[in-house]
Amino acid sequence: MIPAAFEYHRPKDMPGVIALLEEHGDEARVMAGGHSLIPMMKLRMAEVPHLIDLQDVAGLGGIEIDGDTIRIGAMTTQAEIIDHAGLSQAAPIRREAALQIADPQVRYMGTVGGNVANGDPGNDMPGLMQCLDAQFILVGPEGERSVAARDFYEAAYMTDREDEEVLTSVTFAVPAGGHAYEKQKRKIGDYATAAAAVQLVKEGGTCTAASIAMTNLSDTPVWSAAAGDALVGTSVDDGAVKAAVQAMLEDIDPAEDNRGPVAFKRHVAGIILGRAIARAWSRA
Numbered sequence: 001m002i003p004a005a006f007e008y009h010r011p012k013d014m015p016g017v018i019a020l021l022e023e024h025g026d027e028a029r030v031m032a033g034g035h036s037l038i039p040m041m042k043l044r045m046a047e048v049p050h051l052i053d054l055q056d057v058a059g060l061g062g063i064e065i066d067g068d069t070i071r072i073g074a075m076t077t078q079a080e081i082i083d084h085a086g087l088s089q090a091a092p093i094r095r096e097a098a099l100q101i102a103d104p105q106v107r108y109m110g111t112v113g114g115n116v117a118n119g120d121p122g123n124d125m126p127g128l129m130q131c132l133d134a135q136f137i138l139v140g141p142e143g144e145r146s147v148a149a150r151d152f153y154e155a156a157y158m159t160d161r162e163d164e165e166v167l168t169s170v171t172f173a174v175p176a177g178g179h180a181y182e183k184q185k186r187k188i189g190d191y192a193t194a195a196a197a198v199q200l201v202k203e204g205g206t207c208t209a210a211s212i213a214m215t216n217l218s219d220t221p222v223w224s225a226a227a228g229d230a231l232v233g234t235s236v237d238d239g240a241v242k243a244a245v246q247a248m249l250e251d252i253d254p255a256e257d258n259r260g261p262v263a264f265k266r267h268v269a270g271i272i273l274g275r276a277i278a279r280a281w282s283r284a
């Protein structure tokens with residue numbers, strides 16, 4: 001459980017980070033909280049000859065709520081999300097989801113940027129970001145660009161981020177309506193067997209907008225437009241919920257692993273989504 005030898009870099013600013021990434025190419029990786037990367041290095045599943053610690057880089061932290069827009073800096077930890085009263089009021093689904101990530105030790109270190117940039121299908125934040133239709137802000141040698149969370153994930157550990165780009169923040173509109181983040185796991189602190197992020201808007205007893213994303217049920221997070229569409233225009237009655245679950249099941253593609261066979265995962269996904277829809281609707 002000892003990682004291969006590596007050189008440790010601790011730049012003070014983003015130009016310093018990008019210069020190191022350009023100099024060392026494939027051999028360099030940035031480190032945020034280190035709670036996915038360091039275990040991978042110890043297990044020798046990742047070899048990183050040049051480790052670039054982002055801790056001292058200015059401008060990567062902070063949570064800002066400016067009118068209708070929320071910005072969360074990449075180095076914001078899950079614990080900071082849980083403790084931020086303004087964010088918990090403006091986007092309560094963020095706190096509900098963060099509380100279900102790992103355990104307090106991991107949440108004190110693990111960052112939003114690391115969670116979404118990692119590309120692990122088991123991470124909880126990517127699906128949540130897709131549910132909220134977040135944008136990821138990336139900076140690299142060519143400058144800054146923004147990518148929709150719904151377009152970012154390509155395969156397990158493969159994202160739209162170029163090797164020399166760093167994710168600096170995520171932004172999204174203050175969500176409307178009711179929310180729920182529902183997660184089934186084998187034990188406290190575990191990754192999801194299945195998880196669902198749901199935001200629903202209710203007007204006069206009718207659902208007028210719905211966004212649904214699922215976690216750890218494919219090699220990327222799955223935002224299911226069809227599942228949301230199945231609820232819009234309905235009173236979210238049993239038939240509509242069944243249609244939404246059916247639509248979601250057509251969009252996911254789980255694989256058998258130590259969390260269970262495919263049929264079990266599909267069953268759990270349906271139960272979890274049904275619960276999430278019910279809770280979000282009751283809060284809408």
Ligand SMILES: Cc1cc2nc3c(=O)[nH]c(=O)nc-3n(C[C@H](O)[C@H](O)[C@H](O)COP(=O)(O)OP(=O)(O)OC[C@H]3O[C@@H](n4cnc5c(N)ncnc54)[C@H](O)[C@@H]3O)c2cc1C
Nearest residue numbers: 032033034035036037102110111113114115117123124167
């Ligand atoms: C016991 C345990 C249980 C866990 N359970 C869960 C769970 O239930 N749900 C969950 O979501 N996560 C879970 N995690 C993972 C945890 O949330 C990690 O902290 C998170 O996945 C990565 O965040 P980090 O800041 O630690 O990133 P790091 O480990 O530092 O980095 C992860 C990857 O992202 C890249 N990266 C980091 N920051 C940036 C950036 N700003 N720009 C570009 N690339 C970047 C790194 O190069 C690396 O490839 C668990 C971890 C442990 C150890």
